Amino acid sequence: MRLACNVEVLNRMLPTMNIKNKSKAAHTQLSIGKKPGSEDGNLFLMMCTAKDRNGAKFMIKDNIEQVFARFISEGKATIRVKEPPQDITISKADSLQLKNFLSVLKIGAQGKSLDNVTLSRLAPASSKNVEKPKTRLIINSRKEYPLTTNFPSRLEFLQVSQCRLKKVDSRILKLYQLTELNLSDNVLEILPEEFSNVPNLSSLTLAQNNLKAISPKFCMQSTLQNNLRFLDIGNNQLEILPLQICELNCLVTLKIDNNQLKCLPPTIGRLKCLKFFSATGNQIETLPASMTQLALETIDLYGNPFQQDIQNNLPDRFPDITLMECCARSIRKHRVRYTEEDLHTHLCRYLDSARLCWCGGYCFRCSVNFTTNLSLSRIAHTVSAVDQLGRTEVPMMSFLCSPKCLTRFQKNPYAYWKK
Ligand SMILES: [Zn+2]
Structure with missing residues (x-):
């Protein structure tokens, strides 16, 4: 039973003596096994590093005070040894291997039989196993x-x-x-x-x-x-x-x-x-309206065929809102998770076509669209020109989700508003 990982050893007595712990995490091979040639069958935890290939050994039976394994899925855990009073902090281990290793350690600590587990010979580690791994x-x-x-x-x-x-x-x-x-x-x-x-x-x-x-x-x-x-x-x-x-x-x-x-x-x-x-x-040709919600450091859109002339023909009346539109809006609003197995493909495509209104709400086909010019300096600190003429304004396709938003826009088309 072996585990390749990084280990940092902390002596719990040092702080009480007002001494700082200076140990650093080192690449380590941990093994659980019996000493070669010994008859008593005692299990040991052995810790080999490049500096100490012969390895430090810790008795396992009745000597493990606690195992902290809350972050085991991230390959981290801490083994608290009673004697000597040390905490062995493991990191960068494969989480599955770590899980196995700790469960064997726990069984060994309780003194139960480990006949079914292949234990290691506690021989000094080869240099290959303890040298710093290639990263x-x-x-x-x-x-x-x-x-x-x-x-x-x-x-x-x-x-x-x-x-x-x-x-x-x-x-x-x-x-x-x-x-x-x-x-x-x-x-x-x-x-x-x-x-x-x-x-x-x-x-x-x-x-x-x-x-x-x-x-x-x-x-x-x-x-x-x-x-x-x-x-x-x-x-x-x-x-x-x-x-x-x-x-x-x-x-x-x-x-x-x-x-x-x-x-x-x-x-x-x-x-x-x-x-x-x-x-x-x-x-x-145009940017989506939700770009205005970004706060960028840099933006570069050079070499796109952005529209030059903007003409808007806004309708007087807002289209009727369908039941499908209502459902889709609330799925997006509440971030309901769905997959292609839950919904018919054409509903998924409908949901994919979400647009953001200037009010911040989602809308789909039941919406009114218009184009305005967006100055890129409004959304980014450093702006690159979009063409050789040095333009930094680009057309933006915006949507309005309700009769209320349409009236609001018609009253003042230059105001930006967000929820
Ligand atoms: Zn709106």
């Missing part, structure tokens, strides 16, 4: 791509470029420590929908591939929704972005340059953390 890897040609060997399991940063990858290698999606993944300059056509085994992924670069679509499922992964801060899908062949991309709650940087996008998702204003946005070289 960064850059592969820039097919020659370097590991076909017969595995990727180092503790990678935090991985770049694979110019390898003509058609799809994402499933081995990459099992690198549970990965925080940055760069797969730019390949020939990827589809994206995997399963990122649950890379729970800490915060940066994903997929620029210069052959992506034709981003699936809604890709954006609905809770691991990505809660962690992804950087997404670069520039230089692909995307014609539309799914509405669900606006559910990637933590996105700070979004780059979608040089695709064939005709519009941006109408609910883009929901990306509350977004600070850096670029969509140069697309086919965008």
Whole structure:
């Protein structure tokens, strides 16, 4: 029974003697086993590091005061040993292996039989097992791509470029420590929908591939929704972005340059953390109204065919609101979760077409639209011109959700209002 992880040891007596604990987390091999050649059958927990390959040993039976395992799913736990009075703090472990390891430790501590478990020989660790694991890897040609060997399991940063990858290698999606993944300059056509085994992924670069679509499922992964801060899908062949991309709650940087996008998702204003946005070289003619809800650092929309002349013909009467419209509005308003299995496809498409009224409310087809000019400096600190003439004003397609909002707009079309 072995576990590769980082360990920090804290002596509980030191603070009482007013001494600061100076230990640092070190890469460690933890084992549970019996001393070689011993007859008494006592179980020990052994802790080997690069500095101490022979390892420190702790008696297990009746000597484990407590195991703190609240963050076990993040690969963290603390073992409180009675004698010596030390806390062994484990981090960066594989959560499944950690779970197994701790359950064996608990059984051993109670003195119960462990006949069914393969225990380790408590021999000094080999240097391979305690040396600092490789956390960064850059592969820039097919020659370097590991076909017969595995990727180092503790990678935090991985770049694979110019390898003509058609799809994402499933081995990459099992690198549970990965925080940055760069797969730019390949020939990827589809994206995997399963990122649950890379729970800490915060940066994903997929620029210069052959992506034709981003699936809604890709954006609905809770691991990505809660962690992804950087997404670069520039230089692909995307014609539309799914509405669900606006559910990637933590996105700070979004780059979608040089695709064939005709519009941006109408609910883009929901990306509350977004600070850096670029969509140069697309086919965008107008921006969605919810852009006004963003507070960006930089925005770059150079090289899009934005409309020049704006003419609005607002109707006098607001269209009648249907039952479907009512339901859809409240599904969006209350963020009711649904999948394609719960609802008919055409209802899903209807829900995908959500628009934001200037009042902040959602509306769908029962709405009135109009175009105004938006000065980009209203939504970003640093603004790049959208054409060679240096323009920084772009047309924005806005929607009105009710007769009340229509009257309000007709009275003063230059006022911006939000809830
Ligand atoms: Zn409204």
